[in-house]
Amino acid sequence: MQKNTFQPSFFASLLFIFSLLLSFTACNKSGKDKASQDSALVVQMRKTPCFGQCPTYEIKVFENGYVWLKGEKHIEQIGTFEAKIGKKELAVLKDKFEANKFWDLDEAYEKTMTDLPTTYLRYTSGSKSKEVRRTGDAPENLTNLEDVVADLLKSLKWTKIEDASQESEK
Incomplete structure (x- = not known):
């Protein structure tokens, strides 16, 4: 009598490799994704480009103190960065x-x-959220708040998590 032994087919092998690759990819989340899932957004500021030397970036501050930055033009931090602020700050x-x-x-x-x-x-x-858009002049209290958020660019210790060249390839 001959024993039947299981031999995986070529298709089954490919399926196994594909599912393995998929699981590795799913585990490779950026800091922004993790922070977004773990904590609520508190402050977000985005500055768009102009024809001159205007800083272009987006910064997000989360309830758990995680800070995410994507610098595009005319700022020191070009690429994607992360930092942390304490509860007091x-x-x-x-x-x-x-x-x-x-x-x-x-x-x-x-x-x-x-x-x-x-x-x-x-x-x-809490449950309240508001966005204010400014192009040009604005009340002093708004520009004060923009300055407070922009000061985080200088005051925090940033860790690069992705280069701008890698982001443009996506």
Whole structure:
């Protein structure tokens, strides 16, 4: 009598390799994805380009202190970076949004000029969230808040998680 032994087919081998590769890819999440899943967004600011030397970037601060930055042009950090702020610094940041009456600001401050960059500033506290868009002049309390968020670029210790050249390949 001859014993039947299982021999995997070529198709089964390919399927196994594909599922293995897929599982490795699924585990390779960026810091931004992890932070987005683990913690609520508190502050987000995005600055768009202009025809000159305007800094172009997006920064996000999460409730757990995780800070994510994608620098595109005219700033020191080009690429994707991450940093961390402590609970005290996060509380100070939130207090500044409240003290500057972010909730009372209009949703948009716009001046119609094609060369001006636009700044989008979002703040979330509990179930409330608001985004303010600015192109041109704005009330002092809004520009103060933009400066507070922009100061994080200089004050935090950034760790690069992805180069701009790698991002453009995606």
